Each structure stands twice: as C-alpha cells, then as structure tokens.
Amino acid sequence: MDAGHEQRIRIEHPAPHITRVVLARPQKRNAQDPALLYQLDAALASAAADDDARVIVLAADGPDFSSGHDLSAPFTLPGAPTATVGGGFDAPGVEGHYAFECEAFLGLCRRWREIPKPTIAQVQGRVIAGGLMLVWPMDLVVASTDATFSDPVAAFGVNGVEYFAHAFEIGARKAKELLFTGTPITAAEACSYGMVNTVVPIAELESATMELAERIASRPPFGIRLAKTSVNRSQDAQGLQQAMDTAFALHHVGHANNLARHGALIDPAGVPLVRGR
Numbered sequence: 001m002d003a004g005h006e007q008r009i010r011i012e013h014p015a016p017h018i019t020r021v022v023l024a025r026p027q028k029r030n031a032q033d034p035a036l037l038y039q040l041d042a043a044l045a046s047a048a049a050d051d052d053a054r055v056i057v058l059a060a061d062g063p064d065f066s067s068g069h070d071l072s073a074p075f076t077l078p079g080a081p082t083a084t085v086g087g088g089f090d091a092p093g094v095e096g097h098y099a100f101e102c103e104a105f106l107g108l109c110r111r112w113r114e115i116p117k118p119t120i121a122q123v124q125g126r127v128i129a130g131g132l133m134l135v136w137p138m139d140l141v142v143a144s145t146d147a148t149f150s151d152p153v154a155a156f157g158v159n160g161v162e163y164f165a166h167a168f169e170i171g172a173r174k175a176k177e178l179l180f181t182g183t184p185i186t187a188a189e190a191c192s193y194g195m196v197n198t199v200v201p202i203a204e205l206e207s208a209t210m211e212l213a214e215r216i217a218s219r220p221p222f223g224i225r226l227a228k229t230s231v232n233r234s235q236d237a238q239g240l241q242q243a244m245d246t247a248f249a250l251h252h253v254g255h256a257n258n259l260a261r262h263g264a265l266i267d268p269a270g271v272p273l274v275r276g277r
Helices: 034-049 091-112 129-135 166-170 173-181 187-193 204-218 221-237 240-262 267-274
Strands: 007-017 018-023 055-060 117-124 127-129 141-143 148-150 198-200
Touching: 007 034, 007 204, 018 034, 018 204, 034 055, 034 091, 055 166, 091 129, 091 240, 117 129, 117 204, 117 267, 129 141, 141 187, 141 204, 148 187, 166 173, 166 187, 187 198, 187 267, 198 204, 221 240
Parallel strands: 018 055, 055 117, 117 141, 127 148, 141 198
Antiparallel strands: 007 018
16 A cells, blocks of 8 residues: 555544444545555455454444545556456556456455455445445444435446445345436435344444444354355355446446547536436
8 A cells, every 4th residue: 555645544443352444534525545445455454354353343434424436536556456366457448447446446345245254334424326335345234314325326327336236235126216316215215125234313323333343242253254154155146246247347338438438437427417416
C-alpha cells in the first residue's frame, strides 16, 4: 500500500476478542477510492490473522456508511494486487480496466467473504451502489432505522455493481425492481428480505452490534468457522459464484459499449440520475 495516502481506515478494539475496522472518510461519505479499498483489505487481513480477534466488525464514520465508488479517483492499484495473480493493469481500453476490476472490486469482495472469522457490518445512513460491495461480503448486518440501500447504476449503462449478489440477497423480483428503478430500499424492507439481520434506532446501533459481536465471540471459534464455510458453500452450490461471473462479464460489455459510444466507462447521461438518489 502506498504510504503517501492519508489514512482512510481506523482499527479499534472496543471489547475483548472484537476488532472493529472503521471507514474513516466521512467528508467523502466514505466513497471508495483504491487507497481506501486496499487499506480496508490490509486491516481485515490483519484482523483475520490476529489470534485474539474472534469477531470483526466493519463500521463507518459520519452520517452515511458508503456512497459507493469514488468516480473522481483514478482506477489504478496503490500497490501490489492481493486478490488475484493477474497483470495487465496498464493495458489500454477495456483490457486494463477489466484486470483492475477483477482485482480491486470483484476479487477483494470474494476475498473478504472468505475471511475465516465471523464478520458484522454496522450500517447507518446511505449505502449506494459500491457500498453494497462492502456490506454484502460480511456475514451479518446490523442496520439503523435510517439506513437505505440502493444500486442505481443501470443509469450508467451497466447492469449493477461488480459483486452481483442481488438476487441472493433480496430475491429475484425485488432485485429487478432495485436495479430497474434505482429506488432505495429501507432497512426494514432489507430486514424483511433477509438481507439485514437486525434494525435498531441509530442511538442503539453501536451497542446492538457490540452485543451481537460479544455473543458470537463467546462461542467456540472453530465451530463458527466451520458453520460459516458451510453456509458459504451452500450459496455457492446454488450458483452464486457462476451468477457473479456472468454478471461481471456483462458489466464489462456495458463498459465496452460506453467506451464506444461515449468515450467513457459510464454513460454520462446517468450521472444526474444517480446523484439524485
């Protein structure tokens, strides 16, 4: 990781056996540039390797959990890849961007899903597009009543965020509604679909998350690890990974079409639609 980047991540130890990793870029609504993603990856990897850490909580500073990808940042890696062993990141056209997204978007999300410890997302405010890619790889989600979740990027001429778990998270019909309209779903709706475990008032968000984390941390770690792996493999047996691979390929068809028609990876006509959410 490039040491020249300011810190976008904070690591805390709020209770025995609990590590909390905090998105600390509130002035940008925790928008994800590559520096944030790789600082997050390093923090999660450190917690995963720490024998004292039994549960990892992912939280965020400020009013919003994450406004998604920082489209003003360059799509370049801040250091060596960690999720893939490929190269070609500097190749022209779609080729180089495909390599970047294989590594920094889909690759990192898949890596975080397989952390061999239970993970909990502590979510408040807006979770927009790429923000879903931080929430969905976590095992459990505790959300405040003000939390909303949206993926409006079909307006950009692509099919959705790169970690395409929509149908598995909220069901096929609600996934289509989310993608077709760009309309956010509330925390209560997300809970009813099974995407969120618990919804609490914002004043109780941290305490509710900690109570859940401490309850899990009191149980045998190896049994928890085996249970997590079993559930993940159940989703994989239902086609989660193949669905993501297909959606990721279609995502890059969208990028290629945008480059040919607009000279940019996204359709600029979609910018006001997305910003309006």
